[in-house]
Amino acid sequence: MYTSFNRLSDDLKSGKITAIDVVKHYLKEIEKKKHLNAFLEVFTDDALAQAAVIDKKINEGSAGKLAGMVIGIKDNICYKGHKVSGASKILEGFESLYHATVVDRLLKEDAIIIGRLNCDEFAMGGSNENSAYGNALNPIQEDKVPGGSSGGSAVAVTAGLCIATLGSDTGGSIRQPASFCGNVGLKPTYGRVSRWGLLAYASSFDQIGPFANSVEDIALLMEVIAGKDDKDNTASHQAIEQYTQFDTTKKYKIGVPKDLLSGEGIDKEVFSFYTSFIDDLKSKGHEVEEFSFPYFDYMVPTYYILTTAEASSNLARYDGAHYGYRSPNATDIESTYVLSRSEGFGEEVKRRIMLGTYVLSAGYYDAYYSKAQKVRRVLKEKTEEVLQKVDFILTPTTPTTAFKIGENISDPVSMYLQDIFTVYANLVGCPAISLPLGNHSNGLPFGMQIMGKHFAEKEILSFSKSLDNAS
């Protein structure tokens, strides 16, 4: 079948295949690979109905630029009239009352949304093991995690269950699973894509972004989903660019953090691939500059203080009163809140709400929350200094390949350290992509991460496209 949209689009236009054929194909694949637990719900009837409409539009020559692109969405993105749960029991049965802006834009360009995808509960986790609906399996080795939190989104693309997917990325939740499953995942600049209709986790970090098998499809999706939005004041008014017009000839200045070059904490093969990749870039005519950035050890701690604080506030809305789960044991208003929340949220979500409440509480606010906000400014300013001298900062996406299911679940800190390279982009608001360039002798893929200046999506995508085997 089709691994990317370009060829499919041509075949749809020439009548070689219909959108209904395409949807039927994916429905069959989803059924066949059900055990991967990638989809929490498949929108079978709606997808088929939508395909029929699109076939008609293709015949009439009025189809949008994503006509026939079959897309899955992470289960934290609202699609009117469809369930959305954040893979949490607390939202069981909840139905979206409106479209997320990204969904609205996909549908306007005639994409077909085939279902909602498994993830860690409220996007909190790096392995998809925190889903209330069971973990998704890595399609390359099924005893391994697919990564998270957008695990299902990465699985669906690699396993050929749809052409592309949307995920969300707060500290690596798109790039880490893309690395673990071997596909392309982009976290846009903070504010490049509207967050309207995304279940909020940490609002100053969250961004929606695409997964696909090719850089072209990522670029095409960005042209559709990015841009200002009256419903999200943090969505930037800066004009979006023609991301699909790649300039693959340009030579760039690539920054490499010296502090990583000891290889400490990085899998040997991932590290040796990274260093030979750097040499390879030099031989292709790019300039590589090493710079000192002694802050990596502080990123994950800063990230956890700030995101849990924001989460504790964002998740206060789940109160058992207005929507979602209400405990049958509630007898008054206080027990409605306390029991509904305690029974409805999973362990990791409660842990993060507790940590966030603690760092915001009287007596600790200055020592933790405010201190972390100051450190975030230091990180952002130091990074801006670096990005004045180089175009991109290159790191591995993840220090290792996908780990075994259950391996890190009992130790939150070791799980959090998986995010060491990815949280960086969210802390400083920069765009970053994971490209599936590496193959480990253990049979698993791993990604290289390219981070650029704010709103440098076009440069990142052009550079990515120029790295031949990336697509």
Add this chain to the structure above:
Amino acid sequence: MKITKETVDQVATLAKLSFTDTEKEKIQQDLSKIIDFVEKINEIDTDGVEPLTHINESVNVLREDEAIETLTQEEALKNAPQKDSDYFKIPKVLNK
């Protein structure tokens, strides 16, 4: 820093969460461990640094203040765990 049992209780009250004794022990251990881990940020000198509260540059984005109906009452009540025709219903707040 060691998180005490009392702190766990106090934070749980603020967060509107309750835990069994076994859960409490686990969360006490986890929080202590995570706090030890995040305290590393104190090594960074932030004297004179302002806290960063907004990650992008855009300042006030203004629009006309126009009244529009975003949700009907029926839609707003659609996902309520309990409701009547006009209101969300919750368990009794005051007992006579």
